[in-house]
Amino acid sequence: MLVMDEAAPESSSGTSLMSPSRLETFSDGVFAIAATLLILDVRVGVGDLGTNLRHIWPSYAAYAVSFLTIGIIWINHHRVFTQIRHVDRTFLLVNVAFLMVVAFIPFPTRLIAAQLRGGDLEPAALTYGATLTTTAIFFNVLWFYAASGHRLLRSDADPRVVSGISRSYLPGPFIYLAATLTALVSPTASVVLFGVITVFYIVESSVFGRSTA
Amino acid sequence: MLVMDEAAPESSSGTSLMSPSRLETFSDGVFAIAATLLILDVRVGVGDLGTNLRHIWPSYAAYAVSFLTIGIIWINHHRVFTQIRHVDRTFLLVNVAFLMVVAFIPFPTRLIAAQLRGGDLEPAALTYGATLTTTAIFFNVLWFYAASGHRLLRSDADPRVVSGISRSYLPGPFIYLAATLTALVSPTASVVLFGVITVFYIVESSVFGRSTA
Amino acid sequence: MLVMDEAAPESSSGTSLMSPSRLETFSDGVFAIAATLLILDVRVGVGDLGTNLRHIWPSYAAYAVSFLTIGIIWINHHRVFTQIRHVDRTFLLVNVAFLMVVAFIPFPTRLIAAQLRGGDLEPAALTYGATLTTTAIFFNVLWFYAASGHRLLRSDADPRVVSGISRSYLPGPFIYLAATLTALVSPTASVVLFGVITVFYIVESSVFGRSTA
Amino acid sequence: MLVMDEAAPESSSGTSLMSPSRLETFSDGVFAIAATLLILDVRVGVGDLGTNLRHIWPSYAAYAVSFLTIGIIWINHHRVFTQIRHVDRTFLLVNVAFLMVVAFIPFPTRLIAAQLRGGDLEPAALTYGATLTTTAIFFNVLWFYAASGHRLLRSDADPRVVSGISRSYLPGPFIYLAATLTALVSPTASVVLFGVITVFYIVESSVFGRSTA
Secondary structure (H helix, E strand, O other), rough: OOOOOOOOHHHHHHHOOOOOHHHHHHHHHHHHHHHHHHHHHHOOOOOOOOHHHOOOHHHHHHHHHHHHHHHHHHHHHHHHHHHOOOHHHHHHHHHHHHHHHHHOOOOHHHHHHOOOOOOOHHHHHHHHHHHHHHHHHHHHHHHHHHHHOOOOEEOOHHHHHHHHHHHOOOOOHHHHHHHHHHHHOOHHHHHHHHHHHHHHHHHHHHHHHHHHH | OOOOOOOHHHHOOOOOOOOHHHHHHHHHHHHHHHHHHHHHOOOOOOOOOHHHHHHHHHHHHHHHHHHHHHHHHHHHHHHHHEEOOOOOOHHHHHHHHHHHHOOOOOOHHHHHHHHHOOOHHHHHHHHHHHHHHHHHHHHHHHHHHHHHOOEEOOHHHHHHHHHHHHHHHHOOOHHHHHHHHHHHHHHHHHHHHHHHHHHHHHHHHHHHHHHHH | OOOOOHHHHHHHHHOOOOHHHHHHHHHHHHHHHHHHHHHOOOOOOOOHHHHHHHHHHHHHHHHHHHHHHHHHHHHHHHHHHHOOOOOOOOHHHHHHHHHHHHOOOHHHHHHHHHOOOOOOOHHHHHHHHHHHHHHHHHHHHHHHHHHHHHHHHHOOOOHHHHHHHHHHHHHHHHHHHHHHHHHHHHHHHHHHHHHHHHHHHHHHHHHHHHHHH | OOOOHHHHHHHHHHHOOOHHHHHHOOOOOHHHHHHHHHHHHOOOOOOOOOHHHHHHHHHHHHHHHHHHHHHHHHHHHHHHHHOEOOOOHHHHHHHHHHHHHHHHOOOHHHHHHHHOOOHHHHHHHHHOOOOOOHHHHHHHHHHHHHHHHHEEOOOOOHHHHHHHHHHHHHHHHHHHHHHHHHHHHHHHHHHHHHHHHHHHHHHHHHHHHHOOO
């Protein structure tokens, strides 16, 4: 359980500045808004509506992949907080920087949607991939700052869960970097990979979730 | 009441990843944002303002129906959570997918508003209806995944409330599908039906709420 | 104190469907988003930036009045909830309808800002006023539904606070209706009145808050 | 620990109108939305996408500085609330006015981004600086209203933390005012200063956070 009031013993060490739960509320707000804003970029042009609605399928695909990706980030973000007892200033600032990158996702999503039917897909895929790679890097910084030396963890944090989180988050930046660099050879393959990564995570999580229920 | 800390006994089974209450906070954020963003699509064109303000009545109607529909979904979503004790990964992911469809509602709402005064209403009504039908399907998946075999329910879940929820959510997809397919015959009738379904739910709930108070 | 778990004794009467606190969270989300979205309509045109920034003063004024008005509505909304013990379906639906009108405020705000420097101010002022009058009406419906016969109030609700709320909310619709109808004679006077009402509330509250601290 | 229910002893003095925690939830919503909305103003023009993406670097810089600035304001805002026991009407209203200025930040951010590559940077920098200076002023009003004579503080508020907050917030308006006035001599220098102030705060906080952990 998150400790919401450690003010008394810690007020002199600068860690009483925020409860983990308020940090989660603010973070959840950014996740929810970034995901929901994505719909503002799903737009039809002029001309026959039926044709237009089929024509903009890249907008639907980009919307779905980015919404689900933000949803998965949100799930993982909370998983970190189940193991955290308190937060310090550095953790707060890393979290703000992390949210800054998450809230950036709608921009490259828009680029992908605009370029997926022909157009200049390479820079769009590189921007999208760079954003997701940076998100994954910040996520690892956030987690390992909290976990190294048990700095911010609960005293009863489950070692298996802690090492499980470490193991599952570490490959993220490399996977996203590989998908990003693929755009230099084939932008389309790169974009397909971003979709596949999302689907893979969902299937894997779902299977895992069921097998242990 | 929702159990917010089942981490200890369940940490080894993968269900400690999120408290139901944080799931509700994030979901409420998406509901609130999706509903409030609808106003961004209520816009007047150039020309005499008084005339324009009367001319865009479909925008007001579409705003009202979609806002109330999202409000009703929110009420029902919480009703599910009053019976849930914990969540697992699959439930989390189904919920994210469900929210993805809810957050999509502003897009077809905009289409309806743009086409309701003449224009090409059929594809707009089909898109709107398909979105609401999908929302209703995901809602049922969410509920029956939680309820089947009492998988995620509270041990003291009221059997009457549980079966009441099952009974009242099951017809949703069929009702919305019927209203959607009506667009193939008469787009206007289809749009009127979406409004009628909303009003019907409000009146029925209100009467039921009063009779049992 | 709000009672968050009345499920047991009330689950058979349909009132276990939502805790007041979740209702507040959703409502606060709508208030916060509606207020913050207002900035999207503060925009400069082309041409010399310095001149432009002075030219759009009506946008700043409209932003300020609407933001503060939504803030005041939020304060009053919470004041209601300090006296409420539980909610029923009718109350939930009235609250959703109320939020629908609050979330509509950015639309007429945009109209006022666009028309305040010359232009066709009368329909803009009438739309703005009609929105605020409707908000005030729904607010009264919300409160008197909860308060009449102590339907949803806490058993220990302070009679003086309850009658104080009743007394202070009742004039709202009439004051806003009067300011709205003023637009038929002088749209400018009407708009000035909306600003004056907001300032008056702030000054009055502030003085009252200080005198009783 | 925040006192969430002081209704009984204070209901006659008008201070039972809101719990500090609900005030924080609403404020966090505004912070999260204002920060996340910033991405809507990062947009590419027509023409070669790769060139365009490099061309709009001022948009990225403005996005980052404003997002981080709002994040820092959020951290400081919560720091105030760790010391507060209850709120009164005046505090509520000052907080709404403060949020009104914070929610305004996306507007001058857009101006800076549009003018940073040549263009008319002086009025943009003055508007941005005036907004941040006003934010800092309101923040001080908020804090000193709460702290003077221990008006709203917890009875066990740590005197060192209280005087630490007072000392660290007081220079804010002067620092921002100086950076703002610099725009009259060199708009570019002024904009660089806004970035430097943000970076300085992050580095200083981070170092401080680590040294006391």
